[in-house]
Amino acid sequence: MDQEAARTARESLDLAFHMSNVLDAGIDRHTLSVLIALCDMGVNPEALAAVVKELRREPPSSDTIVSSNKS
């Protein structure tokens, strides 16, 4: 059973990764798996997306920049 589940998980991850590629989301496999895990934990996807967006651009050097980015 565990093996089955692992396979399903892997396949799901594969599919998600494919979709991500199709959409040109620019997320690598590992990151995606972490994101899926977080989603499954019930984390708000919108917030996650925001984190991804923010952190991909640059390190947050100061709070003012963050706020200006958000706008």
Place this chain on the structure above:
Amino acid sequence: MEEDDSTKVLDLIKDLVLRLLSHNPTSNSSPTSSDFQKSLRYAIRILTSRMTPSIAPDAAAIAESIKRRLATEGKSSQALTFADLYTKFASKTGPGSVNNKWAVLYLLKIVAEDRKCRQTQFESSMLLPNLVASDPVLGKKSGAAPEKEWQKGVLLVAKDPENLRDVAFKEFSNLLKEENEVTEEVLVRDVLYACQGIDGKYVKFDNNSDGYVLSNLVKASRATRTMVRKLCEMGWLFRKVKGYISESMERFPAEDIGTVGHAFCAALQDELSEYYKLLAILEAQSMNPIPLVSEAASSGNYLSLRRLAVWFAEPMAKMRLMAVLVDKCRVLKGGTMAGAIHLHAQHGDPLVLEFMRRLLRRVCSPLFEMVRSWVLEGELEDIFSEFFVVGQQVKAESLWREGYRLHAGMLPSFISQSLAQRILRTGKSINFLRVCCEDMGWADAATEAAAAAGTTTKRGGLGYGETDALESLVDEAAKRIDKHLLDVMHKRYKFKDHCLAIKRYLLLGQGDFVQYLMDIVGPELSEPANAISSFKLSGLLETAIRSSNAQYDDPDILDRLKVKMMPHGTGDRGWDVFSLEYEARVPLDTVFTESVMSKYLRIFNFLWKLRRVEHALIGTWKTMKPNCITSCSLTKLHHGVKLQLLSTLRRCQVLWVEMNHFVTNLQYYIMFEVLEVSWSDFSNEMEAAMDLDDLLAAHEKYLHSIFEKSLLGEQSQTLCKSLFVLFDIILRFRSHADRLYEGIHELQCRTIESSLPSRDKSKKSRTTERSLETASWIADGKKALTQRAGEFLRNVEQDLAALAKEYSSLLEEFISQLPLQQHVDLKFLLFRLDFTEFYSQLRPHV
């Protein structure tokens, strides 16, 4: 368990941040660096913020939306691949699969969009490097390493937030943005405002074009403009209707808007409040988004201009109708207004029909209320003169004929002319009963009528569209009230008795009375008119009544019989001015009006004259009658004189017979062909009369027929004139005949006187000579007497001959005129007069 979860989440986040940072080439990705710590804190802050997803968790919808976007971007193959992948992804269920599929998808979608957005921005920034101020991220970035990519000056300008150009640029973009947002929801809101007659932000009332227009400053497509203009027609119509209502209401008590106009306004107001309700609902709806989860662009507000157009279709039709009505009715009022609105109700569209019906019920209710109170109570509650029955202040006697009339202008077209007539008559009858007859029994009749018609006597029992009910109510009321009125007229006021009395006294139907009156009044009337006292004549009338059968008549009737002296000129004899009068009191004076009585008077005059002539002829006959004896005693006269006397007497007799024939037949004709026939017709019609109008008409007809047949009408004026000349001749004949018989009588006296003394001596006729000698009158004896008698007789005979000639020529003329008359009854008169065809045979010779 929670602890466990949170540490797990924290770990995952740490991992995520690490991974993300490792992608970023500019940052240090070691887990211990300050950058990492900062990023982690930042990430945690974002995640712990209470950001909630703005859409419902629906994986399929999100997938669909992504697919569609790919397709619209022209990447159809990718869209297909994605769809394929999604179906596979969605089919993965059970342990190990992703539970929160929609979240994953959503995440992917947002990240992908964000990335694309940045790419395009980047591209545009590459193309227009001098205008990249809008991207503060890049600006910041370039600020971090300015010398590498762009020239310093430009970048410094871009970087400076205080820079004017920057500010202006921002404002401009905001303005553009705002203009772009003017698309739907704002316009819808404005249109809704405009439809309530309020100026919106962009849609305003323009006096020049007389309508609501979308401001020219706003950028909108031609189609949108047209749409807005079309929708705003509603606002224009609304303004019109609203304006009319407020204007009317303002003027209401002071000026003549009238109750019908008021009702119309109220009905319009109701319709408008319906319309307000609709607008309120629409406005509420316009705030809500369409309850559909789809792409953000299409999930706009519920109301679009097009939807609004659909919503407005029906109210628009109504509003248009109302505006048309308002236009039509601006100057109208009362029944005219109801009629005009009724004309608009003739429509095939059930919607319009229903609407108009509702409106008309309201509009007509005051009118029907007036009809009801008029028909059942005889009340004219019409302060603003809107009703089609108009009353005016008149005396009681002309109440029926002139008191009320129909006002054709105020008669709405859904009430037919005949119905209106009946309505008028019913109310009139009630008023007549109340005012003239002082009768209260009509109230019962009215209640009965209302009960029979199935409506209550209360207000608001009738309405528009129930013309049948109205008609039956009017019919029932009319039937009962008319019957009651006739009952009152006949039983209480003895209409027929009075008619009969008039016939007997004014039309000389009561023979013995007339004969007696003629006998005792005759000497008085021969006096000049100004010497006659009407008191004395009244006394004589009393005597005549008391000594004839008239004394057994109703004292009330006899009381009304009066002598009337007509205005007389100089030289008029009593005969010309004497007449009888019958006093008609309320309510009978409605029938016997002054004009009617003057006609009766003319008829009376004519009949009186005829009677007088007849009376004169009879008088002549009386003097002629004993003559057979006297003529015997005249045998002793000289032969020549005797012959002359006989021929004169004969001429006189013949003339008398001729005249008597004429007068008797005329009399007969008047009495039997005219008076009695007309009376019998009148009695029949009186029985059959359904209402007072019928009765009046019957009486009118009766009088008219008498009038016409008695040669008193307009057409037979020449005939009448020659008839009166004939009467004059007959009267003249009477005086001649009287003279003749007086002369004969005197002659006889003389003869007897002269013969009396000789009768003792001898029985010879010769002895008269002697006695005549003694007589002072005839001094010259018998010869002179004979001569005088001969002279006298010759004179008389000459007069009689002239009279006879005049008479026969006039009679000829009269008879020849008879067949030219229109009236068929005059043929009978001719037939009677010329029964032996004596006159018609005579005519060719003349």
